[in-house]
Amino acid sequence: xxxxxxxxxxxxxxxxxxxxxxxxxxxxxxxxxxxxQRLGSGSGRxxxxxxxxxxxxxxSYYERWLWSSERRLERKGTIGVGEVDRRLAxxxxxEPVPRRTDPEFAVRAVAAERELExxxxxxxxxxxxxxxxxxRRMRPDSHTRCPRYARGVTGVVEAVRGNDAFxxxxxxxxxxEPVYAVAFESADLFxxxxxxxxxxxxxLFESYLEDT
Amino acid sequence: MSEDPALRAAALEALxxxxxxxxTDAIDAVVEHYERELGPQHGARVVARAWADPAxxxxxxxxxxxxxxxxxxxxxxxxxxxAVENTPGVHNLVVCTLCSCYPWPLLGLPPKxxxxxAYRARAVAEPRAVLREFGVELAADTRIRVWDSTSEVRYLxxxxxxxxxxxxxxxELAALVTRDSMVGTGVL
Numbered sequence: 001x002x003x004x005x006x007x008x009x010x011x012x013x014x015x016x017x018x019x020x021x022x023x024x025x026x027x028x029x030x031x032x033x034x035x036x037q038r039l040g041s042g043s044g045r046x047x048x049x050x051x052x053x054x055x056x057x058x059x060s061y062y063e064r065w066l067w068s069s070e071r072r073l074e075r076k077g078t079i080g081v082g083e084v085d086r087r088l089a090x091x092x093x094x095e096p097v098p099r100r101t102d103p104e105f106a107v108r109a110v111a112a113e114r115e116l117e118x119x120x121x122x123x124x125x126x127x128x129x130x131x132x133x134x135x136r137r138m139r140p141d142s143h144t145r146c147p148r149y150a151r152g153v154t155g156v157v158e159a160v161r162g163n164d165a166f167x168x169x170x171x172x173x174x175x176x177e178p179v180y181a182v183a184f185e186s187a188d189l190f191x192x193x194x195x196x197x198x199x200x201x202x203x204l205f206e207s208y209l210e211d212t
Numbered sequence: 213m214s215e216d217p218a219l220r221a222a223a224l225e226a227l228x229x230x231x232x233x234x235x236t237d238a239i240d241a242v243v244e245h246y247e248r249e250l251g252p253q254h255g256a257r258v259v260a261r262a263w264a265d266p267a268x269x270x271x272x273x274x275x276x277x278x279x280x281x282x283x284x285x286x287x288x289x290x291x292x293x294x295a296v297e298n299t300p301g302v303h304n305l306v307v308c309t310l311c312s313c314y315p316w317p318l319l320g321l322p323p324k325x326x327x328x329x330a331y332r333a334r335a336v337a338e339p340r341a342v343l344r345e346f347g348v349e350l351a352a353d354t355r356i357r358v359w360d361s362t363s364e365v366r367y368l369x370x371x372x373x374x375x376x377x378x379x380x381x382x383x384e385l386a387a388l389v390t391r392d393s394m395v396g397t398g399v400l
Contacts, residue, residue, distance in 0.1 A: 002360065007330035011345045015328070016351035018321035020351055023218040026225060028321070029242035032288070045311050051215040061312070061327045063217045070224065079227055088223035099228045102235035109238040110245045114287040114317075118277055119364060145362045147309050149336065161365050162292065181294075181361045195340045198356035203363035 003149040003190060020122045024062035031069045036112035040072025046171040047071050047141035093120055119162030125178045133182060133209040143171040146208040150200075154212050155184040158201070166205055177206045219312035251320035253393035254285050255368060258318065259394065262295075263373045273297060278367060280318065289316040290366055296359065297370040298396075303350050305343070305396035306359045306367045307335035313361035319369055319391055326395070336360055346397045369396040 019025060034040040047068040048056070056064065073079040091097070127133050135150045145167045159181040166174025186198045228234040258280055262269040272279040276293030280286060295317060297306040306315065309332050314322040325331050334342050339356045343349070350356070359367045371393035377385060392398025 001329050001332040002335075004329070004333040005337075007328070007333050009345060010325050010328075010334065010342055012325070015306055015325040016323050018323060021218060022220040025243045025247060026239055027217075027221045029239045030221075030225065030228065030234065032242050033238060036288075037234075039228075039233060044296045048311075056330070060217070061324070066217060066221055066224065070228075073228075077340050078233060079224075079231075084220065084223050087227045088220055091219060091223050091226065095226075097222050098229050099236045100229050101237040102236060105235050106237040108243040112288075113242065113245055113249065116277075116286045116288075117291045119292045145310060147360060147362060161294070161363065164364055179365070181365075190337050193338070194353060195338060196356075198339055198358060200336050201357055201359045202313070203361070203364070203365050205363070 002147050024060075025071065027062045027066045031065050032113060033109055034069055034072050036109065036115075039076060039078045040069070042072050043143070043171050044068040044072060049143060116121060119164050119179065122160045122178055123176070124164050125160055125180075127157050127180060127209060129157050129159065132212045133157055133180070134212050135182075135204065135208055136210050138208075140168060142168070143204040145166045146204065147202065149189055150184065150202055150204075153184055153188050155182040155188070155202070158163060158183045159180070161203060164205070166207060168205075168207075180204050180206065180209065182209070246316070246321050250287075250317055252318075252394065253386070254283075255315070255318035255391070255394045256386040256389035257283055257372055257382075258285065258295075258368065259389045260382045262370055263377075263385055264382050269297075269370075269392040273371070285317050287317040289314065290318060292365045293318075293368060294365055295368045295370055296357070298372045298399075300372075301353070301355060303354050303356050303396065303399075304337055304367075304369045305335060305356060306361060306369060307332060307358060308361040309333070309336055310360075310362055311344070313366060315368055318366075319394060323391075343397065346392060348397065348399055350399075369394050371398075371400050374400045 048064045070084055074081050132154055134154045137152045157180050161179040163176045164179050165172050166177055182202050182204050184200045215380055263273050272295045276295040280293055298304055312327040336358050339358050374388055390398050393400050
């Protein structure tokens with residue numbers, strides 16, 4: 001969304017909290033469990049971008065997570081399409097939400113949230129630190145981690161972060177390749193501004209970059 | 213989407229619990245972990261240690277992931293950490309324009325403004341105007357560096373140590389550090 005306008009003020013009443021309602025926290029936890037317990041298929045982040053754009057912008061943050069959780073579970077076959085709707089109708093008829101405890105599983109569930117998967121050490125790199133690079137012009141029709149506002153713009157490689165799976169394939173299942181921290185001048189990205197020039201640092205996969 | 217997301221979320225939970233895929237207490241435990249156990253108090257410990265111990269500061273700036281692991285901090289959304297330090301001439305600001313990437317184990321779950329379109333759109337394109345909304349007015353010659361979290365790398369801002377904090381203990385220093393100062397939308 002970098003550089004889009006018309007969204008108004010950042011700081012609003014109530015915007016300090018992560019969420020307000022208990023269901024939002026539970027949707028977050030269910031989504032985390034879908035990932036750690038491998039109950040779903042596909043990346044929640046990539047799937048959320050497949051919401052119809054008008055729905056995406058109208059939905060609240062955790063409504064998007066709820067939507068992507070259902071899609072991940074359906075893709076894996078953990079739930080069937082339409083099952084949530086049918087369960088919803090039973091709740092409307094006054095059936096309670098069932099409770100079941102499994103203390104050992106609860107301990108494992110939290111332990112999974114403490115696991116790390118660092119980027120792999122950097123392998124051979126095409127661009128050396130200090131090199132000027134241009135972000136390729138592209139129009140991907142699915143998930144990408146190359147922000148639109150940087151495409152076609154030239155910056156300078158400041159660091160190599162390591163190697164990671166190319167996110168545009170799979171998503172997150174492409175070949176491992178270097179990730180660069182690239183420095184851009186504000187005027188190159190956004191043109192003249194009333195503000196003093198600033199720097200925007202963007203982490204970019206090697207496939208997003210080309211020689212100048 | 214749904215006219216009543218709370219009810220739809222309950223329906224999904226009911227389905228998963230009924231089918232034996234998830235348990236109620238596992239969901240409770242994960243909610244609890246993120247609401248209570250994680251939070252900016254962990255990031256504050258890291259910053260306080262960096263202020264108090266120059267060797268730790270060096271390690272943090274060289275390899276953030278390893279340095280926070282020394283303090284027992286790590287987990288999902290903190291696979292690789294880069295710490296960036298504010299100086300008299302440089303102010304760092306962190307955003308995720310593509311979604312809502314944020315170092316959960318250090319700061320907890322992000323506030324709503326971090327995840328909403330206004331911040332995601334504006335932080336890269338008019339950072340001083342955004343900072344002003346947070347009550348932050350930087351010196352004219354301060355260079356702002358905005359970090360867009362587009363990869364799996366997560367960022368932590370090490371704010372400038374407040375004047376008059378000489379002689380403070382690490383715990384006292386940690387108490388001075390705010391969440392916003394570690395995102396870059398606040399100064400101390």
